[in-house]
Amino acid sequence: MRSAPESLNATIVEAETIAGDVRHLRIRPKSGFTPAEAGSHLDVTVRINGLDRTRSYSVVDDRNGAWTIAVRRLEAGRGGSRFMATLQAGDSLRVTAPKNHFTLSAASPETLLIAGGIGVTPILPMARVLARRAKPRMLYAGRSRATMPFLDELAHLLGDKLSVLAEDQGARIHFPTAFASLHPEGEVYICGPAAMLQAARIAWVQAGRSPALLRFETFGSGGAREAEAFTVYVRDHHRSIAVARDASLFDALVDAGIDLAHDCLRGECGLCAVDVIGAADLDHRCVFLSDEQRRDGHKICACVSRASGEITIDTGFRPTLSRHDDATLMSVG
Template sequence: MRSRLEWRKARVVEARTIAEDVRAVTFAVEGLRAGFDPGSHTNIRVQINGDPAIRTYTVLPGPPGTLSIAVKLHPNSRGGSVFIWQLQPGDDIELTEPENRFELSWRASRYLLIAGGIGITPIYGMAKTLASRGQRLRLAYAAKSRHQMAFVDELAALLGDRLQFFAQEDGEALDLDSEFAALPPDGEAYICGPLGLLEAARQAWQKSGRSMSRLRYEVFGDNGRFAEQAFDVEVPQLGARVRVRADQSMLDVLVEAGVDMVFDCRRGECGLCAVNIVEADGMIDHRDVFFSEAERQENSRMCACVSRACGGRIVIDTGYRSDLTPAE
């Protein structure tokens, strides 16, 4: 289960490469409501190997009636980024009204924004909105190289010395401990990037003794430690066995097979779709930010929307019991 999606017809009006392996696509959208908050995302119906699927992308600031996204062409993509990169002006698609689960609180005296690679997409909108309202902020933008950084010139003109780049190829390293130490007690940090960056940030934030409620982050659903492989899933109490292809999520396949699942964010953040791991042939690639590192090491539960088995077979328990009846 999840919130009701409001689908809209859309047409591509512009598609251009804005950084190395980063493509920006703008859509004209029928009946699009005016205005949306920074950090919002949209769901897009895509075709992967001839089969329909849904992928989620951050929405960028843009003119009324339009919706823009920026997508990195991932080498281990499940197929969503390839589909978006093939879109050309005039192509028709369907997408949803933007919704936001990565919201600014508007309660902090100072904001620290941290982006890793394509994680700049929600951070870009936040930086523009905070700057336009005269808020105190700093943006730390890290990537493997400057060529992979999108919106560089615009952000530099907007933020000046409030922006700092960290290019790994140039030997520039982001120091999370120093960044957090410079924040006042009521400051807040907003982070989007690879799973390793988010885990390091969460550990550094906890070590600093700050309230976890003042650290906000968003993760990429296709960001794991291992390349995607096909694997089998068994749900013994339901007599179900399904095959999850490399370009599919376990959650999508289970739902398509008629397995009752509770879910919402589809990004490994809310934990609603977590299932119990009964048995697994090999490694589990935990891609969520819901469980702690210690919980992931236990390998007792996993988020079905983003986490995967590294091939082989996995046996799970969804927690559903057909013999349970509602209390009268």
């Protein structure tokens, strides 16, 4: 389990809505500002249903002692984006300093950047860094041009190396084609919804490329269906817990006093995966589990994935044996 990082008091110094429903926020810490490498994110304390939660948002830029983030409002999300949409200039916020789990390599012979929707937020700073040497190729997909933030800056940076694929114009990313012309040792950096990342991973493997050269991050929000409330029976704690429509399974368990190992809280690291017992109607929203594991339905990443109806899980908790238990076991053995 990750230790709690230092939380900083900060102020929103600019707030505006861009690309329809994206809140663009500049956040200045009262002290402790540090620059953000491309790919970094801030952990932000958000308030959902009266409770403090942590959500991660990529840093778009770090100019003039403030970090900029951009958050798309997701009605069917876990509640963080709805909170962020309410923030105004002058509001206070608690954030961590930038952390980077999505580091850009300086050694790759060719880099292909791919963004889906608000997944552009960690990719834009990478485009800025790479464009200083040689403009990288970038594919940017979204519902329509009007909903895709930062298009003008990317077009200015990358020129004809930028391909914009808007669904309302019938354009989509065809991953086998995108990967076919990439240098054999080239790297891809991709951020988008989980379904997009799954499609990219399948095409990457089918192209016979090294998994280590496909670098990804997700915002872990999109599922196969709308989020709904469900009930979880935690077998090893003998507890039944309600998971609200706008709460994650992870949050519901922690609120009930059940600790889970975790790190990314975005469906990437797999640390929060728990066993699912028996049949369950699962809506996997992580990128950690393989297709086979998803089909098997024996695991669920509690931080992002959901279920319908009632499911039974086992978190791996086993009570510590008491002295009496020890003595009993020794006498039996």
